[in-house]
Amino acid sequence: MKHSLLWLTACLLVVSETFAQTPLPRIAIAGLGIESSTFSPAETHEEAFHARYSGEVFNAYPFLILGTSPLRKQARWVPTVVGKSLPGGAVTREAYESLVHKMLDSLKKYGPYDGLYFDIHGAMSVKGLDDPEGDLITRIRDVVGYKTLISTSMDLHGNVSWRLAQNTDLMTCYRMAPHEDAMQTKERAVTNLINRLKSGKGKPAYKALITVPILLPGEKTSTRIEPGKSLYQQVAPIADNQDGIVDAGIWIGYAWADEPRNHAAVMVTGDDQEKVTKAAEKLATAFWDVRSKFDFVAPTGTLDEALAKALASPKHPYFISDTGDNPTAGGAGDVTWTLTQILKRPEFQKADGPTLIYASIPGPEMIQKALAAGVGGQVEGTVGAAVDHRFAPPVPIKGTVESIEKGDKDAEIEAVIKVGSVHVIVTQKRKPYHKEKDFTRLGLEPRKADVVVVKIGYLEPELYNMRADWIMALTPGGVDQDLFRLPYKRIQHPMFPFDKDMKTPDLSAKMVPLSGSAK
Numbered sequence: 001m002k003h004s005l006l007w008l009t010a011c012l013l014v015v016s017e018t019f020a021q022t023p024l025p026r027i028a029i030a031g032l033g034i035e036s037s038t039f040s041p042a043e044t045h046e047e048a049f050h051a052r053y054s055g056e057v058f059n060a061y062p063f064l065i066l067g068t069s070p071l072r073k074q075a076r077w078v079p080t081v082v083g084k085s086l087p088g089g090a091v092t093r094e095a096y097e098s099l100v101h102k103m104l105d106s107l108k109k110y111g112p113y114d115g116l117y118f119d120i121h122g123a124m125s126v127k128g129l130d131d132p133e134g135d136l137i138t139r140i141r142d143v144v145g146y147k148t149l150i151s152t153s154m155d156l157h158g159n160v161s162w163r164l165a166q167n168t169d170l171m172t173c174y175r176m177a178p179h180e181d182a183m184q185t186k187e188r189a190v191t192n193l194i195n196r197l198k199s200g201k202g203k204p205a206y207k208a209l210i211t212v213p214i215l216l217p218g219e220k221t222s223t224r225i226e227p228g229k230s231l232y233q234q235v236a237p238i239a240d241n242q243d244g245i246v247d248a249g250i251w252i253g254y255a256w257a258d259e260p261r262n263h264a265a266v267m268v269t270g271d272d273q274e275k276v277t278k279a280a281e282k283l284a285t286a287f288w289d290v291r292s293k294f295d296f297v298a299p300t301g302t303l304d305e306a307l308a309k310a311l312a313s314p315k316h317p318y319f320i321s322d323t324g325d326n327p328t329a330g331g332a333g334d335v336t337w338t339l340t341q342i343l344k345r346p347e348f349q350k351a352d353g354p355t356l357i358y359a360s361i362p363g364p365e366m367i368q369k370a371l372a373a374g375v376g377g378q379v380e381g382t383v384g385a386a387v388d389h390r391f392a393p394p395v396p397i398k399g400t401v402e403s404i405e406k407g408d409k410d411a412e413i414e415a416v417i418k419v420g421s422v423h424v425i426v427t428q429k430r431k432p433y434h435k436e437k438d439f440t441r442l443g444l445e446p447r448k449a450d451v452v453v454v455k456i457g458y459l460e461p462e463l464y465n466m467r468a469d470w471i472m473a474l475t476p477g478g479v480d481q482d483l484f485r486l487p488y489k490r491i492q493h494p495m496f497p498f499d500k501d502m503k504t505p506d507l508s509a510k511m512v513p514l515s516g517s518a519k
Contacts, residue, residue, distance in 0.1 A: 025197040026112070027075040027190075028144070029057050030103050031119030032096075032136065034085040035157060037256040037330030038125050039486050040478025042089030042387045046098050049083030050409065053106075057082045060119075063187040071187070074194050075115070080106035082119055086410060086432065087330040089387075089478070090125040091132070100136060107143045115149040115193045116140070118168065119186060122158015123254035123330075131261050134163035141167050146516025149203060151193035153186045155179065157218055157254050160209065160265040165512045169203045170196065171267050172239075173249040175232050177222050178460055192246055204246050204269040208280035208509035212264035212287050214496045217255045217481050219323065219457040219472065222297040227290035234286060238279045244272025248279055250287060256330050256479045258490045273511075280509040288507060291496050296481075297458045299471045303341055306473040310451045311347060311354060315468035317446055320453045324477030325388070329457055331479045333430030334362045336384035337392040338453065338475050343419060353421035354450040359433035360414075360425035361395070362386070367428045370401045370415035377401050379417060383426055391476045397424060403443040416442050423449075434460040457481070 036044055057079030058064050064072050081103040085091075107113075118137060126132040137150070144150075151170035154160075156177060165171065170192050174185050196202060223232045232250065239248035248268040255262070264287060268280040298321070301309070310318040327333035339361055347353050363383030373379050379401055382394035399419035406413050411431035417424050423444060425433070433439065433454050439446045446452050447466060454463065457479075459470060474481050484498075494502035 024074065024076045025114035025194070026078060027115040027117060027193065028078040028080055028107060028110070028113045029082060029117045029119065030080045030107065030140065032083045032099055032124065033119065033121035034091065035087045035121055035123035035155070035254055035330050036090050036125040037087075037478045038090055038258045039256055039480070040089040040330055040332050040388060041390070042332040042478065043127075044085055044088040044091045044095065046095035048085040048088065049095075049099060050085070051081055051083035051099060051102070053081055054079055060084070061186060062183060063190070071190055071194065074198070078110045078113065080110070086430070087328050089330070089332065090127050093127050093129065096126045096129070096132065100139060104139060104143050107140065111144060113144055113148045115151065115197050116144060117190050117193060118150050118152040120152065120154055120158065122154040122160070122251070123257065125257045125259070130259055131161045131163060133158070134161045134167070137164055137167040141515065149193060149196060150515065151189045153189035154251070156250065156252050158251060159253050159259075159261045159263070160251050160267055161261040162209070162512070165207060165209045165267060167515050169515055170246060170269055171207075171249065172247045173251055175223070175235050177218055177228065177252070178224075178458060180461060188247070196246070201271070203514055205271045206269065206273045206276045207512040207514070208268045208276045209512050210266045210280050210284040210507055210509055212266060212284050212507070213492065213494060213502070213505050214264040214287065214291050215253060215255050215262060215483070215491065216294055216497070217457070217483065218252060218329070219297055219481055220294045221252045222458050224458075225297055227293045231286055231290060234283060238268070238283065242275060242279070244275040245270035245279055248283065250283055255483055256486070258488050260490055260492050262491055263495065277509045281507060284507040288504070296472060300474055300481075301471060303338055303473045303475055306471045307342070307345065307451075309471055313469055317449045317452045317466060317468055319459060319463060319467040319470040320451060321457060321459065321470070321472040322453055322455045322475050323457050323472050323481045324475035324479060325455050326457045326477070326479050327430050327455055328432045328434070329479040331455065331477045332388035333455060334384045334386055335388050335391055335477045336361065336395040337477075338473070339384065339424065340392045340395045342422060342453065343395065343397070348422050349420040351418070351421055355448070356422045356451040356453065357439065357444055357446055357449050358422055358424045359439070359452070359454045360427050360431060362428070362430045363426040364428050366397070366417070366426050367413050367415055370404055370417065370426070371413070373401050375401050375404060388478060399424070405442055414442060416444060432456065435462045436466060
């Protein structure tokens, strides 16, 4: 008995020491993220990505902050380059190549790697280049090779090309719109990667991809309402609770770019071919079956109709989404059409008229005038339409400077100028207004306003919780919600809703070759 215990103790010590000596996997972090409209004249340049390098990259991921995250201790992390831009126009080829070269140089310098976390949006457009994310991951593979396990996280409004699907090993996307689960999704992608590396399972044996020929705006496919709510509720039970499946996702796709890859998709990864195949086909069929039930997440109307409802309503604040130039969908952010119409209306021309906050319009020259005049000073000039002047010219404004704030990452400098009863937020550079503090830091009280007009699509959570009522104005711009008004030339056909009488498509799963099996 004594000898048996000694033998067992020795075995346990050997196992313990072997485990302790097992080297942690080396995992690189890289990615570029933007959704960019090809229907906007705006261009996106390198500085818009606010790229993080080396150790700065960790600050983008709370779940990897040293001292607070168990994931940080489970690998030797090699952060390279991660850049995230506000949505906008197509990225210049120069900006893309510069960022890609920096990323690849860093990957070359610090390799080899057991794994790589690839953090992308999936709807980047680059001038003169189709499928940028597919191009990027292919070039990464040329550096890191095919033994490196790549785990990709995406926005559900991204696009899944065959090239992207083949070169990644693990894939997941958001399951909520608005994207309240964005960080949870990124953490899931990293957790999946670590689990596959530490278990020795490596690449999932099967990747099923189904192209779903549907192209709809995010404002019609929100998970706040049906059928998006129930459709996306089917993902987690499939992805998280079945042996043999690693992950599953439904991609709505990005509606404001004109490329063959722009459409919906379903992808499932795992080790059980039958389960992976059935899961992908179940989700794709469920999506197709409810295609005609998608509708806008809020009431819609023309701008005149929206303003009439807001002014007649006893509910305040009444939010109006200025949807056509939404900077967080890819709009230029400086279309003046809506502001021009508002300032023409007699209700708002007197200082004691209905209180309306307008967020926002870029006007760098007006910002300089506001700085010179100071708070309380009078300014006069034009704002907007420097980039997208297709629908209205620069709009003249004359009013009182109510506040000036400096230092915002996106806007850089902001000023509130009161014109009649309208509080116009003017910015040095375009900026989205998604949080209450975006207004209150400027001295504005959106909860006490009669009407709040924001360049946005569906309301982000804080605005949604503030609104007493809400309508989406179908205004013109680079991200027009009326897709039939956009000049598509390159998307695939047949495509719902453009080809309403199309036959039921082939929704059988296509098995994507493992990365490296057919370069």
